[in-house]
Amino acid sequence: MAESIWKGGERKHVQGFFIRIGARYRRIRKRPKGQPSPQLYAYKTEKLQELERQANDGLIDLYYGDESHICTEGYVPYGWQFPGENVHIPSQRGYRLNIFGMIDRNNRYEGFTTSESITADKVADFLDRLSFKIKRDTFVVLDNASVHRGKLIAELRPIWEKRGLFLFFLPPYSPHLNIAETLWRILKGKWLRPVDYTSTDSLMYATNRALAGLGSELYINFAHVA
Template identity: 85%
Template sequence: MLRRRISTPSHRTGPTECEESQGSVAAGLRQGSERKYFQGFFIRIGARYRRIRKRPKGKPLPQLYAYKSEKLQELEIQANDGLIDLYFGDESHICTEGYVPYGWQFRGEDVYIPSQRGYRLNIFGMIDRNNRYEGFTTDESITAEKVADFLDRLSMIITKDTFVVLDNASIHRGRIFAELRPVWEKRGLFLFFLPPYSPHLNIAETLWRILKGKWIRPADYVSTDSLLYATNRALAALGSELHINFVHAA
């Protein structure tokens, strides 16, 4: 009777556990087939799986946006024909907190970025569609005076009319810029301001995204020195070892 009492529950629970296991497998297969079905459905109706962009809350005025977009396209054509140089400028920063959303990891491997506050490397950079890069880095704040000094020195070495595309940040619209623009234009350096709320028109945004998400590795955040080296090396290698295809990376 003891054996019968012990064995009876096993006969009752065995099929139940088997049924539950089979149910789990079936549910997993259903989920996989449903996922493939929805993927196929969206593809058939013309949808694509793409990166979700960040956009400002505000929207540009339609008339201003259309006008600026048309003028920017004209500059792009002139640059493509070699008549002018066209750079896209912007500010960004790298900090020791890290920006690496995803990375390859082996099973059992603990990949992490040390969480630390403190150091921040600020960048002002300009890039064209041929991956020519000009800029500077500093551990101090990026000010209108620093950017104006950089552009002033650039205006003295350019060899053809050069246009720099900028957003409407306050440091680009201050008194020192207003005073120096006539001087720069006499030297052949011109500023082109994007319409408000239009960062997607500035290819420098693509540069910052790839720099932080691809070229700087998790291991580079181990120390401040390694982070500085990796950042400056990547920016220096633009156009020679590192390239961005802005048509596909936008």
């Protein structure tokens, strides 16, 4: 017992030390191993800031797009449980729900989910249908994944641009510039509950319900969490 009390006191002492020197206990984010060219990064971030200003002034619509997935074998190590309650996730063959989604800073969301792989054809079809719905010039920020840089999308870009839909590619190794990454983190870490993983149907329903509720029931303050 004495040893455990000493360890607890030592832990508090270490925490207090870091707080006194200005450190804060925060989530450590994963970042790609590579680094973008400083010149390309500076050029792209400047252009992105200009797009943000135009969107803020109401001149354009600006979405951030990305892929993610939800799996029934999601890692859910902890959850709130009442005395006598035994929350568990049944062991089963994993099911994966793939998502392509786009969100803006006002929580407007466009996207689709599928149990199949997300391919360049699927992304191109989604963007093509979107190009007929836009009401003003619309920019979609994407990373450099192969499904975004394929031949089909390259061929369709001039057609989309005539309709007012433009693609803006981030510099390589820069996921932190894409606010869609924040959406996926909050979706998986906050909006989906451990009980949602108990079956494929419940996981699909909870995921689609959360995405459909963006901007009306669920909100992200990107100024604070992006």
